[in-house]
Structure formats: C-alpha cells, structure tokens
Amino acid sequence: KGLNQQSLADMPSHVDTPNYDRSKLKAGIVHIGVGGFHRAHQAVYINELLKMPGAEQWGICGVGLLEGNRGLRDILKQQDYLYTLTVRHPNGQIDNKVIGSMIDFLFAPEDKQAVINKLAHSDTHIVSLTITEGGYNFNPVTGEFDYSNPDIINDINNPNDPITAFGYITAALKLRKEQGLDAFTVQSCDNIQHNGNVTRKMLLAFAAEQDKELSEWIAANVTFPNAMVDRITPVSKKSDIDYVVDAYGVSDEWPITCESFTQWVIEDSFCCGRPDWDSVGAQFVSDVTPYETMKIRLLNAGHSVLGLLGSVHGYSTIDETVSDPLFAKYLRAFMDKEVTPNLAQLEGIDLEIYKDTLIERFANPNIKDSLSRICSESAAKLPKFLIATINENLAQGRDVSLATLVIAAWCFYSDKGVDEQGNTLEIIDAMQSELHEAAAKTASDDLAFLSLTSLFGDLNTQSAFTSHYKNNIEALYAPASKIKAIMNNVLEPK
Ligand code: NAD
Structure with a gap:
C-alpha cells in the first residue's frame, strides 16, 4: 500500500500523522530546493504549527529548479506530497511521523511561468531556500557575485525564461511590484554564515544587472532574515525505504531519516508576515x-x-x-x-x-x-x-x-x-x-x-x-x- 492522503486513515497509532485538514491549507511559503534537510527541518516545524489552530495560511509549496528534481516531483505527487520522517534518537528510540505541511510541488523545467506565478501569488508571504552553498553563486575567494556563470548570463538577458533561483525570484518580485502587491520575505535556510545578508547581496547584484529600478525596490521592500539551522540529515538510502515498509506496512518512496536534535535561531525580520515558529521550538533573536x-x-x-x-x-x-x-x-x-x-x-x-x-x-x-x-x-x-x-x-x-x-x-x-x-x-x-x-x-x-x-x-x-x-x-x-x-x-x- 502506498503512502497518500487516503492511506493516512489506516496508519497504526504509533505513527504520528497530520491531524489537521490539509484541504484547508494555503501555500504561504514557497520553498526552492526540497532536499532532505528542508523535509527534516522547516517542513517539520510547519507540520507541528499546523496542528494548532489559525496557521492554515502557512502550508508549503515545494519548487524544484533542477532537472534532477523530476523524480522527486513524481514521487511527491503520487504521495499527495506526504512523506515519512524517521527520527532516530541516540538511545535507539525511533519516532515515525508523516509530514503533511507540503501541499504542492512545482517542477520548474516543465513550466517556468507556473513557478513565477506561484511566487508572485498574493498567498505567498515567504520564499525560502535550501539550494546548497553553490546555489548562491558567489565567488568563494572574493565573496562577490559571479557574473561569469552561464546560467546567470542567461537569466540576466532573459528575465522571462529563468534557470536560477535569482532569476525566478526577481521575475516574481517584478510581477508583484507591477501588481501593487507587497514583496515577500526571502528566507535562506542554508548553512552559510549570515545567510540572509549573503542572499540579499547576491540577489541585489543580480537584479541590478537586469533592472536597476527593480533592484532598488527589492532593496527597499524585501527582507532577508539571517538564521542558524541545525539538524543532521543524511542522504536517504534504500534501507530507509525498507524500514518504513517494515515499521508500518506502507511504502513511501522517499522517506527522510534524521536525528532527534533540531535547532533554528532566526532574526525576526519578515516583511510580509511569518508563522509563529517560536511556538514550535524555533528561537527569534536580534543577532544570530x-x-x-x-x-x-x-x-x-x-x-x-x-x-x-x-x-x-x-x-x-x-x-x-x-x-x-x-x-x-x-x-x-x-x-x-x-x-x-x-x-x-x-x-x-x-x-x-x-x-x-x-x-x-x-x-x-x-x-x-x-x-x-x-x-x-x-x-x-x-x-x-x-x-x-x-x-x-x-x-x-x-x-x-x-x-x-x-x-x-x-x-x-x-x-x-x-x-x-x-x-x-x-x-x-x-x-x-x-x-x-x-x-x-x-x-x-x-x-x-x-x-x-x-x-x-x-x-x-x-x-x-x-x-x-x-x-x-x-x-x-x-x-x-x-x-x-x-x-x-x-x-x-x-
Ligand atoms: P540535498 O542534496 O538533499 O538537497 C539540495 C536541494 O537543493 C535539491 O533539491 C537540489 O536539487 C537543490 N539544489 C542544489 N543546487 C541548486 C541550485 N544551484 N539551484 C537550485 N536548487 C539547487 O541536500 P540537503 O541535505 O537537503 O542540504 C541542503 C542544504 O541544507 C545544505 O547545503 C546545507 O546548507 C543545509 N543543511 C543541511 C543539513 C544536513 O544535515 N543535510 C544540515 C543543516 C543545513
């Protein structure tokens, strides 16, 4: 039996399942780079938050920009965007949770405009990222934006046909500006010191090359909170899939395994509202x-x-x-x-x-x-x-x-x-x-x-x-x- 919305009802009681009405959720967060870490960290904080009343606007729509995300899209779609999180404690205890906070996933290479429109949608308040260090496109020596990357050159010259995260984000912010919508917060969850400041610097360097006025609007309206993220999440293995079948008789084609420890320290700087992450264990501070x-x-x-x-x-x-x-x-x-x-x-x-x-x-x-x-x-x-x-x-x-x-x-x-x-x-x-x-x-x-x-x-x-x-x-x-x-x-x- 495959994991999906229907099979949730038959889960054994030792599996923690989403007890909230997923059909009522809106995607207030669009997340680019749905790797293992996002599914073990941010998506889990949101899953816990959704168990409380009043958080329905904070569902997540995942976005995959790379061709390599096609398989993930197929699996998530088939599973109604549900997946298992297997939390392994140091003492051997294991908790299994089905995470329900993701409600959609867009695969950019197949429909770029759909991704731009989603980011520009008035329901979207936060665009979050785990695109690995390489996705930020800075020169490791100088820390400056790398304009020589061919994908970036493409995106600067073809604003409506982007490849990179910066191309998509800029195209969406342009639409929001034209439509008189508020900007969204761009929230990096990558393991980079001052990840918010780095994201801001790189996005502005990119946008200024494409449209000076737009980059000034972004500088004035978009916020980029810095954050420290922590939860060890190894790459999923075949044995993790087999474990889920053995543990509760459901086949999940891409479960995530992680440690029980989790930490998220965030600077409270969100221009378009934010979930109350502090009510589910995150910490807001003035300087991370x-x-x-x-x-x-x-x-x-x-x-x-x-x-x-x-x-x-x-x-x-x-x-x-x-x-x-x-x-x-x-x-x-x-x-x-x-x-x-x-x-x-x-x-x-x-x-x-x-x-x-x-x-x-x-x-x-x-x-x-x-x-x-x-x-x-x-x-x-x-x-x-x-x-x-x-x-x-x-x-x-x-x-x-x-x-x-x-x-x-x-x-x-x-x-x-x-x-x-x-x-x-x-x-x-x-x-x-x-x-x-x-x-x-x-x-x-x-x-x-x-x-x-x-x-x-x-x-x-x-x-x-x-x-x-x-x-x-x-x-x-x-x-x-x-x-x-x-x-x-x-x-x-x-
Ligand atoms: P992962 O390989 O499972 O996922 C990375 C995701 O980013 C994939 O979906 C990939 O397609 C996408 N991606 C990669 N390069 C991209 C690019 N240039 N543009 C757009 N998308 C791109 O890796 P992960 O374990 O999820 O880790 C992702 C990041 O999370 C790490 O680089 C690190 O900064 C942070 N992190 C990871 C851990 C961990 O234990 N795994 C812990 C703390 C922080």
Whole structure:
C-alpha cells in the first residue's frame, strides 16, 4: 500500500500523522530546493504549527529548479506530497511521523511561468531556500557575485525564461511590484554564515544587472532574515525505504531519516508576515551571529575533523569514527583547547553541555552519516569552519596543533585519494582538481598544498603554523604511516 492522503486513515497509532485538514491549507511559503534537510527541518516545524489552530495560511509549496528534481516531483505527487520522517534518537528510540505541511510541488523545467506565478501569488508571504552553498553563486575567494556563470548570463538577458533561483525570484518580485502587491520575505535556510545578508547581496547584484529600478525596490521592500539551522540529515538510502515498509506496512518512496536534535535561531525580520515558529521550538533573536559562530566552529568544524582524519584512517561514517576513543578524545581536545577560547558566552547556552551533546549526536549509531558527505565541498567549508579558528588562535599566540593535522590530512586525502587500507575515497568538491594538483606537489615541497592562498591566505608564511604542518606532512607521507599514531603524538607530544 502506498503512502497518500487516503492511506493516512489506516496508519497504526504509533505513527504520528497530520491531524489537521490539509484541504484547508494555503501555500504561504514557497520553498526552492526540497532536499532532505528542508523535509527534516522547516517542513517539520510547519507540520507541528499546523496542528494548532489559525496557521492554515502557512502550508508549503515545494519548487524544484533542477532537472534532477523530476523524480522527486513524481514521487511527491503520487504521495499527495506526504512523506515519512524517521527520527532516530541516540538511545535507539525511533519516532515515525508523516509530514503533511507540503501541499504542492512545482517542477520548474516543465513550466517556468507556473513557478513565477506561484511566487508572485498574493498567498505567498515567504520564499525560502535550501539550494546548497553553490546555489548562491558567489565567488568563494572574493565573496562577490559571479557574473561569469552561464546560467546567470542567461537569466540576466532573459528575465522571462529563468534557470536560477535569482532569476525566478526577481521575475516574481517584478510581477508583484507591477501588481501593487507587497514583496515577500526571502528566507535562506542554508548553512552559510549570515545567510540572509549573503542572499540579499547576491540577489541585489543580480537584479541590478537586469533592472536597476527593480533592484532598488527589492532593496527597499524585501527582507532577508539571517538564521542558524541545525539538524543532521543524511542522504536517504534504500534501507530507509525498507524500514518504513517494515515499521508500518506502507511504502513511501522517499522517506527522510534524521536525528532527534533540531535547532533554528532566526532574526525576526519578515516583511510580509511569518508563522509563529517560536511556538514550535524555533528561537527569534536580534543577532544570530554568535549562535552561528558557535555552531559552525564546533559542529561543522567537528564534522570536518572527524571526516578528514576518519577518511584517511578508513572509517566510513561519523558514528563509527567518533566511537573510536582516540577520535573522540581528539575531537574534544580540539573543541576545548582550540575552539572554545574564541567563542562568546551565549545567553541560554552552556558550552560544556553543547559540546557533550554534540559528541552524543555524532555518536548516534542510528544516523549513518557518511564521511564522503561530510568531506564534500571541503574547499567551500573549511575556510569558515576551521581556518578561521586557526587564524584567530595564531593572532592570539595560542596553540593550533590539533587543527593543523586536519589541514595536513586534507592535503594527504586530496593527493592520494585512498585511505590507509588502500580503499578509494569518494571525493566530491568543486575545487577537486585544484586541490589534487596542489597536494600532488607535496612530495617535492612540504608546503605545496598551502599555495592555494584563496583557501589558506598567508598560512604558508606563519611559522607557528608551518612548523606543525611540516611535521604532520612528514609523518603522513612516511612509509606505512598511521594517522592514529600521528594523532596520539599531536595529543601528547613527546
Ligand atoms: P540535498 O542534496 O538533499 O538537497 C539540495 C536541494 O537543493 C535539491 O533539491 C537540489 O536539487 C537543490 N539544489 C542544489 N543546487 C541548486 C541550485 N544551484 N539551484 C537550485 N536548487 C539547487 O541536500 P540537503 O541535505 O537537503 O542540504 C541542503 C542544504 O541544507 C545544505 O547545503 C546545507 O546548507 C543545509 N543543511 C543541511 C543539513 C544536513 O544535515 N543535510 C544540515 C543543516 C543545513
């Protein structure tokens, strides 16, 4: 039996199903980029909100811009836009919920005007995004809008035939302006520091090229709240589909599995109304910056520490890696000695508890988060997650030895592409060829990898860094080297 509105009535009582009248919902939110994370995060907050009276205007219409979203559209349509969320707690408890907050899905390559009209519809108050870092089209070195992207060139010259999120959003805002409608809020839920400010800067850079007056109207009328988002959501696997069939006898072709922890800290800046997300666990704050820094420097950097060191050793998931006491000890030492001294005290957050919880979350044996996902796009991630910490510590004359080994391991990983057992590593990175090329020169020049100054800045000239780095490189490249022995040496230098 397939999951759909009709089969909802036959669900066993242990499955949490939408108890609200989905036929009464309007799509107040149009979400672009319906990946796993949106379905485990924003759509779930809305699902909980809809269980309370008075929230009917906050249903979600999903939008897929990429050809790759065709299959998702077909599945969601066939399932009346319902899907299962399997929440796996660290203690082994599992909750199954059917999420009903999505009420429609538009596949842009098939009907572009339908997407523009939906965004411009008077029911639409928020356009939210999880289009991954790449979707924001900024140059990773300069942080400026990348006008050389062919899709962007298309969108600037063909306002009614867009390809990118910026093309669609601008076309819809133009319609709203012409029709005398209010602007909508553009809400990024991507894992980018100051995601709202970045979205604003990129959208305005795009729109100004197309229509100066429109871009001024956008600057004056559209708001872009910054937010910190958190919930570990691995890529769905065949075993997740099989699990749902076994657990409650329904076939769901694209269930989502995630951890039980969830967090959403949002700046309260919505030009066209917003749901009361704070009544279902989100937190509104005036400045999200310190929350972002804490999360990026501890969680995301912690993931990279485990991801790169664990990959070189030959582990394949985060829980497997952190269950090794040496890796757990290394991670905790990194968080305590090299990250915590740079973090501000935050109201309502006990950093010791936050770190304990992080390690418990990483160790969740029911969340098989792959190291290849964690290490993917390291070139986009590490400058903000890890290298920023190294730079701050160097400026303060503090130790950087634990983080330095992670950079050296990244070089080894990019150069060799195999783990210590000789297994090929799956490396996914937009800068993969540059990384490999620089790393491959390490045999003749210890510091070759650091010549990628767009990532490392002037680290290759800072002896407090390079002295550790050279030692690590020599140890990693020595015959029959073992990352665990090197980690032990860094933890307890002889
Ligand atoms: P995913 O691959 O499941 O989904 C990404 C979605 O974005 C897909 O629908 C894809 O088609 C679309 N997309 C990708 N590039 C695009 C582009 N250039 N333009 C328009 N659409 C595009 O990934 P996910 O796990 O849902 O993660 C998405 C983002 O969510 C991440 O990049 C991160 O910023 C954020 N996030 C993820 C997690 C997590 O644990 N997965 C946690 C916190 C934040």
